Amino acid sequence: MPPKKRPALSKTSGNESKRKKTVMKLEEKVKVLDVLKEGKSFAVVGRYFNVNESTVRYIKKKEAEIRKSVSMSYFGSAKTVATVQDKTIVKMESALVFWIKDCWKKNVPLDSNIICEKA
The missing domain is CATH 1.10.10 (Arc Repressor Mutant, subunit A)
Incomplete structure (x- = not known):
């Protein structure tokens, strides 16, 4: 005879979502x-x-x-x-972010190809 399963201890129906990770x-x-x-x-x-x-x-x-x-x-x-080994990469990324923000202010359309070229 197989063992009986215990009922769940929680009173919720199980439809609730999990807590968000912050x-x-x-x-x-x-x-x-x-x-x-x-x-x-x-x-x-x-x-x-x-x-x-x-x-x-x-x-x-x-x-x-x-x-x-x-x-x-x-x-x-x-x-x-994020630890980065090469400091030139950090400088390049900072300059790239500055350029992207400047383009946003000027309402210049950007896509991933343009950003990759600039990098």
Whole structure:
């Protein structure tokens, strides 16, 4: 005789969507690091920014990479830190972003081919 299956413990019907994964922007991570420098505990900072204490500890562990990334080229909407080996690539990408934003201001139509040529 096969074992009986247990009923699900949750009272929901299973039609609810999963919780969305949120990623902090670099700007927010720098604010977390600044608050930590003031002497606040990891738990207090986590509650203030509505993130887990382990997330705050991880941000503190990666402090050097986060601050370096922000100082090299800062974009307010950036969410991740990417380490690049060649500094000429970083300069080229910064110049390319500046050019793209300038084209947007002038209402110049852009597509991926034009951007690749410019790069």
